[in-house]
Amino acid sequence: MKIESFQEYQSAYQKSVQDPASFWSDVADNFLWINRWNKVLEWDFNGPDIKWFEGGTLNITDNCLDRHLITQPDDIAYIFEPNDPEKEHVTLTYKVLHERVCRTANILKRNGVKKGDRVCIYMPMVPELTIALLACARIGAVHSVIFGGFSARSIADRINDALCKFVITADGGFRGDKQIPLKEVIDDALMGCPTVEKVMVLTHTRIPVSMLKGRDVWWEDEAKLVDSYCPSEEMNAEDPLFILYTSGSTGKPKGIVHTCGGYMVYAGYTFQNVFNYRKGEVFFCTADIGWITGHTYITYGPLLQGATTVIFEGVPTYPTPSRFWDIVERHKVNILYTAPTAIRSLMSFGTDPVKGKDLSSIRVLGSVGEPINEEAWHWFDQNIGGGNAPIVDTWWQTETGGILISPLAGITPTKPGYATLPLPGIQPVLMDEAGNEIEGNGVTGNLCIKFPWPGMLRTTYGDHERFKSTYFSAYPGYYFTGDGCLRDEDGYYRITGRVDDVINVSGHRIGTAEVENAINLHAGVVESAVVGYPHPVKGQGIYAYVIFPRIDKDAQLTRLDILQTVSRYIGAIAKPDKIVFVPGLPKTRSGKIMRRILRKIAEGDISNLGDTSTLLDPTVVQEIIKAAEAK
Numbered sequence: 001m002k003i004e005s006f007q008e009y010q011s012a013y014q015k016s017v018q019d020p021a022s023f024w025s026d027v028a029d030n031f032l033w034i035n036r037w038n039k040v041l042e043w044d045f046n047g048p049d050i051k052w053f054e055g056g057t058l059n060i061t062d063n064c065l066d067r068h069l070i071t072q073p074d075d076i077a078y079i080f081e082p083n084d085p086e087k088e089h090v091t092l093t094y095k096v097l098h099e100r101v102c103r104t105a106n107i108l109k110r111n112g113v114k115k116g117d118r119v120c121i122y123m124p125m126v127p128e129l130t131i132a133l134l135a136c137a138r139i140g141a142v143h144s145v146i147f148g149g150f151s152a153r154s155i156a157d158r159i160n161d162a163l164c165k166f167v168i169t170a171d172g173g174f175r176g177d178k179q180i181p182l183k184e185v186i187d188d189a190l191m192g193c194p195t196v197e198k199v200m201v202l203t204h205t206r207i208p209v210s211m212l213k214g215r216d217v218w219w220e221d222e223a224k225l226v227d228s229y230c231p232s233e234e235m236n237a238e239d240p241l242f243i244l245y246t247s248g249s250t251g252k253p254k255g256i257v258h259t260c261g262g263y264m265v266y267a268g269y270t271f272q273n274v275f276n277y278r279k280g281e282v283f284f285c286t287a288d289i290g291w292i293t294g295h296t297y298i299t300y301g302p303l304l305q306g307a308t309t310v311i312f313e314g315v316p317t318y319p320t321p322s323r324f325w326d327i328v329e330r331h332k333v334n335i336l337y338t339a340p341t342a343i344r345s346l347m348s349f350g351t352d353p354v355k356g357k358d359l360s361s362i363r364v365l366g367s368v369g370e371p372i373n374e375e376a377w378h379w380f381d382q383n384i385g386g387g388n389a390p391i392v393d394t395w396w397q398t399e400t401g402g403i404l405i406s407p408l409a410g411i412t413p414t415k416p417g418y419a420t421l422p423l424p425g426i427q428p429v430l431m432d433e434a435g436n437e438i439e440g441n442g443v444t445g446n447l448c449i450k451f452p453w454p455g456m457l458r459t460t461y462g463d464h465e466r467f468k469s470t471y472f473s474a475y476p477g478y479y480f481t482g483d484g485c486l487r488d489e490d491g492y493y494r495i496t497g498r499v500d501d502v503i504n505v506s507g508h509r510i511g512t513a514e515v516e517n518a519i520n521l522h523a524g525v526v527e528s529a530v531v532g533y534p535h536p537v538k539g540q541g542i543y544a545y546v547i548f549p550r551i552d553k554d555a556q557l558t559r560l561d562i563l564q565t566v567s568r569y570i571g572a573i574a575k576p577d578k579i580v581f582v583p584g585l586p587k588t589r590s591g592k593i594m595r596r597i598l599r600k601i602a603e604g605d606i607s608n609l610g611d612t613s614t615l616l617d618p619t620v621v622q623e624i625i626k627a628a629e630a631k
């Protein structure tokens, strides 16, 4: 299953296209199944209806944990690096991890959680977070992790969409010099969540919390009451494993649903091959488990391969901008997987923070989440990789479950800014405006995938129609990614960014409509329009045009009020970087906002605004430009 040369990659790719069922069946045979599948694949992108390994039964935690108990029980699964570098780091062997997952699974059972129930997880980046995910998987409960930076209201929306019954949280979390009062936020959220019966709380920061009688229990107390072994639940390959919410071009986040069998196969396969993981190596992915990267490449992928993974609670710049390099040195990290925004932010401190650090353990570097600019690529290559660690620029999405387009480390020749070639099993195509496939090289178009892969989403939770309209309607018969793409003369792919109303801020996906809805909740706001604009560190920044007719305080104070509103309703990650007050928005006669114009103005490029004659009131454009320049 492991590819070791470019030639092997090419033949695996060819086989995967010619005979996908036999290709994936071979890959799936490397995993532990309770019952083998009857049929590898059944699919219809028009339904849409996608099924992998039907008839197969399994439990992903048998593959992540039990299987390694025989061969490598004392190998380290996780190294926990706490926010405060002065605190002792903690290691968990596979044996210990297995026991803690089993205990937690028994706690869930004891508190009434059953197979198929949805469990919301809102936690800091501590080992108990992965334990929580795995405990759900152990008993067949469906986890829905919510990133620790989301607001009470965002949590409530997600809990109510999935009708979660149980919540796992902590008293609080540490992030640099800040403490996040997670339990307090959960308490606020749960005032509007009638389906939640119980809340389990981990002691972590030891800030005071209120524990509601009959609802809230302490994790540590419960752990004493249960057995250290819990049998794994037999799951059908197509049973849901988890839901993860992500933003789209409409206001409401969608619950992306991944299933047990296909996701397992894809997570394990891509982890091993993209990073060329070798037994015994230390892998460090800097993402948060609140995002898909942390699901697939901190939790499931590495465990499926028996890897050793660093879990880091803090931020790259605390207590100093050397923090990542200290971690690499201390734990002899071999593979470092991070985001361009982190690289750019660390670059801004120059090379001093890297000086004197022993980074010689690094063998592979990875990038994910947004296009990586050439300057950041070279800085990463030279200063962190010492010019000889391959960089894998991995393109994928919450929906895809795992990496789709990426070099294989040390195998695929890389090119700065390029995700290079599709992994085996992935058939990317570029589409033109008329909906036809663009053949040949040296072309650009909208990126679609024309054949299913095991790790793809199966639906959007509770709304299959939305699944269809979001991904399979723009180009009937194809999965539409929402990204624009270039295929160069060598057939290499370069992702150019979203072509829909989604912006990518520091590698986090944010829907412009969501931010607009939040801004519009402010009492003084009549209407708003949000677009992305190039930002030197974040990749894209959030630019908001706001109609606010009666600014009775000074404008700056009103801006702060609006930021507060957005923080309250979505979370600090969605706060606009720029707010410009405008008298009107450029609308067509049918009432549609011409975002193209707003994007140009936000970029500071007003030389070529294109045709504005179809606007209801073309003069508004000049007024917006004036307001933007005055800001």
Ligand code: WT7
Pocket (backbone or CB within 6 Å): 246, 291, 292, 293, 367, 368, 369, 370, 371, 372, 393, 394, 395, 396, 397, 398, 399, 419, 481, 482, 483, 495, 496, 497, 498, 504, 507, 508, 509
């Ligand atoms: C969007 C998906 C799955 C990783 C974390 C983000 C952008 C992701 C790359 C890359 C250029 C990238 C795309 C994609 N993106 N990786 N290597 N190069 N763009 O997951 O939040 O679901 O966002 O991130 O625009 O559609 P996500």
